[in-house]
Amino acid sequence: MAATVNTRRLARAMLTPAVVILFIWMIVPLVLTLWYSFQNYSLLNPANVGFAGWTNYQYFLTDPAFFQAFANTLILTLSVLAITVIGGILLGLLLDQFIYGQGIVRILVISPFFIMPTVAALVWKNMLMNPNYGIFAWIATSLGMQPVAWLETYPLFSIILIVAWQWLPFATLILLTALQSLDEEQKEAAGMDGAGFASLFVYITLPHLARAITVVILIETIFLLSVFAEILVTTGGGPGYATTNIAYLIYHLALLDYDVGGASAGGVVAVILANIVAIFLVRLVGKNLEA
Amino acid sequence: MARAISPQKKWTFTILAWIVALILFFPILWTILTAFKTEGDAILFPPAFLPPHWTLENFFEVQARSDYFRHFFNSVVISVGSTLIGLLVAVPAAWSMAFAPTKRTKDILMWMLSTKMMPAVGVLVPIYLIFKNLGLLDSLAGLTGILMLINLPIMVWMLYTYFREIPVDILEASRMDGAVLWKEIVYVLLPMAIPGIASTLLLNIILAWNEAFWTLNLSAANAAPLTAFIASYSSPEGLFWAKLSAASTLAIAPILVIGWFSQKQLVRGMTFGAVK
Amino acid sequence: MGKIVLQGVEKHFGDVKVISNVDLTVEDGAFVVFVGPSGCGKSTLLRLIAGLEDVTGGRILIDGVDVTDLPPMKRGLSMVFQSYALYPHMSVRGNIGFGLKMAGLPKDEIARKVEAAAATLNLTQYLDRKPRQLSGGQRQRVAIGRAIVREPKGFLFDEPLSNLDAALRVNMRIEIARLQKALATTAIYVTHDQVEAMTMADKIVVLNAGRVEQVGSPLELYDRPDNLFVAGFIGSPKMNLVGGRIAEGYGAATVGIRPEHLLVGREGDGWRGTISVAEHLGSDTFLYVDVKDVGLVTVRTQGEAGLRTGDSVVLRPDPARLHRFDRDGRAIRAA
Numbered sequence: 001m002a003a004t005v006n007t008r009r010l011a012r013a014m015l016t017p018a019v020v021i022l023f024i025w026m027i028v029p030l031v032l033t034l035w036y037s038f039q040n041y042s043l044l045n046p047a048n049v050g051f052a053g054w055t056n057y058q059y060f061l062t063d064p065a066f067f068q069a070f071a072n073t074l075i076l077t078l079s080v081l082a083i084t085v086i087g088g089i090l091l092g093l094l095l096d097q098f099i100y101g102q103g104i105v106r107i108l109v110i111s112p113f114f115i116m117p118t119v120a121a122l123v124w125k126n127m128l129m130n131p132n133y134g135i136f137a138w139i140a141t142s143l144g145m146q147p148v149a150w151l152e153t154y155p156l157f158s159i160i161l162i163v164a165w166q167w168l169p170f171a172t173l174i175l176l177t178a179l180q181s182l183d184e185e186q187k188e189a190a191g192m193d194g195a196g197f198a199s200l201f202v203y204i205t206l207p208h209l210a211r212a213i214t215v216v217i218l219i220e221t222i223f224l225l226s227v228f229a230e231i232l233v234t235t236g237g238g239p240g241y242a243t244t245n246i247a248y249l250i251y252h253l254a255l256l257d258y259d260v261g262g263a264s265a266g267g268v269v270a271v272i273l274a275n276i277v278a279i280f281l282v283r284l285v286g287k288n289l290e291a
Numbered sequence: 292m293a294r295a296i297s298p299q300k301k302w303t304f305t306i307l308a309w310i311v312a313l314i315l316f317f318p319i320l321w322t323i324l325t326a327f328k329t330e331g332d333a334i335l336f337p338p339a340f341l342p343p344h345w346t347l348e349n350f351f352e353v354q355a356r357s358d359y360f361r362h363f364f365n366s367v368v369i370s371v372g373s374t375l376i377g378l379l380v381a382v383p384a385a386w387s388m389a390f391a392p393t394k395r396t397k398d399i400l401m402w403m404l405s406t407k408m409m410p411a412v413g414v415l416v417p418i419y420l421i422f423k424n425l426g427l428l429d430s431l432a433g434l435t436g437i438l439m440l441i442n443l444p445i446m447v448w449m450l451y452t453y454f455r456e457i458p459v460d461i462l463e464a465s466r467m468d469g470a471v472l473w474k475e476i477v478y479v480l481l482p483m484a485i486p487g488i489a490s491t492l493l494l495n496i497i498l499a500w501n502e503a504f505w506t507l508n509l510s511a512a513n514a515a516p517l518t519a520f521i522a523s524y525s526s527p528e529g530l531f532w533a534k535l536s537a538a539s540t541l542a543i544a545p546i547l548v549i550g551w552f553s554q555k556q557l558v559r560g561m562t563f564g565a566v567k
Numbered sequence: 568m569g570k571i572v573l574q575g576v577e578k579h580f581g582d583v584k585v586i587s588n589v590d591l592t593v594e595d596g597a598f599v600v601f602v603g604p605s606g607c608g609k610s611t612l613l614r615l616i617a618g619l620e621d622v623t624g625g626r627i628l629i630d631g632v633d634v635t636d637l638p639p640m641k642r643g644l645s646m647v648f649q650s651y652a653l654y655p656h657m658s659v660r661g662n663i664g665f666g667l668k669m670a671g672l673p674k675d676e677i678a679r680k681v682e683a684a685a686a687t688l689n690l691t692q693y694l695d696r697k698p699r700q701l702s703g704g705q706r707q708r709v710a711i712g713r714a715i716v717r718e719p720k721g722f723l724f725d726e727p728l729s730n731l732d733a734a735l736r737v738n739m740r741i742e743i744a745r746l747q748k749a750l751a752t753t754a755i756y757v758t759h760d761q762v763e764a765m766t767m768a769d770k771i772v773v774l775n776a777g778r779v780e781q782v783g784s785p786l787e788l789y790d791r792p793d794n795l796f797v798a799g800f801i802g803s804p805k806m807n808l809v810g811g812r813i814a815e816g817y818g819a820a821t822v823g824i825r826p827e828h829l830l831v832g833r834e835g836d837g838w839r840g841t842i843s844v845a846e847h848l849g850s851d852t853f854l855y856v857d858v859k860d861v862g863l864v865t866v867r868t869q870g871e872a873g874l875r876t877g878d879s880v881v882l883r884p885d886p887a888r889l890h891r892f893d894r895d896g897r898a899i900r901a902a
Contacts, residue, residue: 458650458652460648460649460650460652461652461653461654461655463619463639463646463648463652464646464648464652464653464654464713465654465665465669466618466619466638466639466640467617467619467639467640467644467645467646467666468640468645468665468666468669468713468717469640469666469669469670469717470640470665470669471640471669474669478665479654482654482656483654483655483656
């Protein structure tokens with residue numbers, strides 16, 4: 001708790017490297033991004049350089065692709081959050097029961113979390129979702145239905161499915177851990193009070209899970225806002241812009257179109273949007289982590 | 292758990308849980324099985340569950356074609372290197388915040404976490420250009436540095452959470468016993484925090500191993516880790532499923548095994564101590 | 568070796584004054600107990616002496632050397648923590664020897680001193696165990712071993728017995744007192760338990776709200792409390808404090824009389840009341856007597872007095888043992 005001046009001085013000295021490194025890591029690229037975003041700077045057109053004013057922003061923000069990317073980012077993030085949190089609670093409740101071979105079940109369930117995103121995306125794209133030879137196609141034919149070309153017909157939904165598969169294990173295990181810390185006596189007391197399964201869940205279990213759910217939302221949001229590899233190796237953002245999120249759009253501008261100015265303007269917009277989310281989330285979590 | 296559970300209930304839940312677990316695990320299982328099939332067997336329709344003709348051919352071809360071991364080596368260097376360097380910075384910072392907190396500690400922690408929320412794409416351009424100017428593009432050093440930076444906040448947070456569970460009395464006892472700071476950390480804090488440090492280490496190796504934005508964008512032929520190795524199979528020739536599967540199996544196997552052994556601590560560590 | 572002097576020591580946490588202006592001299596070899604209710608600042612004062620906290624004002628001297636700005640390791644004191652604070656990853660041997668290792672002593676000398684300390688504390692057979700394999704009392708002894716092995720100028724004890732069960736506490740109390748006398752090392756001992764304070768101390772420092780209320784030997788505090796706080800805090804069961812007309816009769820705002828200084832009779836002059844509860848402890852009997860205009864008065868009598876709940880009794884205070892206090896709670900002493 002309290003400490004001496006000596007310890008505090010040492011403590012400050014020991015904290016400084018981390019803070020300075022992170023500060024530089026945050027501020028230098030940010031300033032540069034800001035600066036480039038007001039420049040004409042295209043690697044394809046080296047002659048045209050100089051101050052661009054708000055042109056880059058104008059282009060970026062009025063580009064229909066931006067709106068679609070914005071919408072896609074939101075849909076992707078929110079859908080995956082919804083699937084993983086709801087699915088995680090259900091699965092957590094299931095795994096909290098007595099199960100033979102619980103240890104192995106846990107390992108099987110957590111496994112997708114450890115899979116490299118590029119691998120996950122490629123495996124799903126080819127071996128599961130391929131309309132000719134994929135497992136889904138085989139299931140469809142077995143049930144007498146037409147196989148679906150998932151990534152062409154439902155591109156965004158397919159991406160959501162892949163990403164949700166990667167994050168469901170994480171949500172499940174965190175929520176399971178939280179469930180296991182729920183006092184058995186509390187449940188029994190509620191049972192004595194005549195609470196059925198539904199009211200037990202609503203009045204006891206769910207409030208107990210609030211903290212864990214907050215954490216799941218925070219961590220997943222950090223990663224979901226910047227889903228990239230899954231899109232790169234499956235759809236490349238297409239068809240059209242159907243699966244382009246903001247991360248992928250900026251990547252496209254910068255490293256495929258070589259429009260540094262435009263990409264930087266996009267970057268600034270992305271940072272602003274992320275900050276709005278961050279402020280909201282950090283507050284939420286800060287409050288929840290206090291106790 | 293005083294309640295008696297009927298055997299019927301036990302078996303219902305067991306069967307349900309196993310079905311769900313197997314469905315979730317199926318893509319991984321399928322990849323591993325396909326890796327041992329011939330290309331022809333891999334695209335049989337209806338699919339053959341077990342390889343009709345087991346073969347190791349794919350693994351050899353993958354190594355010959357895209358040099359798995361070099362990418363594996365790069366992945367190890369980048370993920371382990373970035374984690375170890377990160378620990379060197381994060382341990383003192385976490386000590387400082389856990390044992391000599393000030394009014395601003397909470398804010399600093401939150402700020403650190405918020406840098407993690409800054410979208411990588413937002414700074415892709417300048418980082419790319421800085422790397423280009425410094426000759427860091429496609430270098431192991433550059434990638435190691437970047438991954439250290441992006442995982443640093445998580446490391447500090449996790450260590451902070453673990454350190455806070457260590458009674459400050461014991462550190463004070465070591466001060467009374469005449470330990471100077473570095474001795475206090477090396478002889479007392481670190482040995483007590485080994486489980487926490489180990490799970491921080493493992494989780495960050497996993498995150499770094501699987502990180503696919505910076506590694507894909509800042510590496511080419513030389514420093515490419517396994518993420519890039521796999522991405523090269525996304526081209527149409529990736530339709531050679533058996534080889535794709537063999538490559539995938541090779542890329543995920545090390546981390547999957549580490550993950551299995553440490554999953555309990557890992558998941559808890561990632562919750563920043565909010566879930567016990 | 569080991570005279571500890573505090574001069575005008577102050578400690579503030581932000582705006583809160585936890586310790587205000589404490590002057591105190593602890594003589595070499597003395598056993599001094601800081602006692603007071605929880606939150607009185609006694610542990611903080613100990614931590615200031617240890618160097619685990621900085622003073623806000625004032626000076627601390629050990630053997631005439633100003634140590635106010637020195638870190639704990641340079642003050643030459645050792646401390647026994649309430650939680651024992653043993654290093655969980657080290658054996659008993661490692662725990663006891665850690666301070667010597669930090670001081671850079673040669674290995675064989677460390678081994679010799681650790682063995683000696685362990686022998687003193689009956690820990691020899693446990694030297695290779697880890698703290699988690701020990702009982703509470705054994706852990707306590709390891710913590711003490713860690714403190715004595717360095718031959719410090721002074722021991723600091725921060726409520727060391729509060730985690731032990733009652734029987735063990737008495738044993739350890741005796742053991743600590745014996746050990747301190749044998750080593751003749753200055754000791755400062757913090758406790759909220761006034762029985763510990765009375766039995767162990769050469770000198771007791773009673774603290775309240777960050778101030779020293781009184782310093783003196785156990786019997787001085789018992790016989791001549793300086794003020795109402797000390798009167799009420801020292802002694803068990805507590806001194807009966809009576810105000811109003813009865814006190815005025817003695818020329819005081821409040822009078823105090825210890826339960827053992829009240830004579831109980833059936834008839835005669837005195838405070839007439841009814842026994843509301845009688846507790847028979849065998850050797851003693853505690854009576855809680857409801858006296859009109861006074862309230863509940865605690866009385867301690869010897870043996871079985873044949874008194875029961877509901878009996879009407881008369882209480883007569885021993886005038887020589889009556890304590891008088893003025894309006895500000897200060898003791899009025901006969902000139």
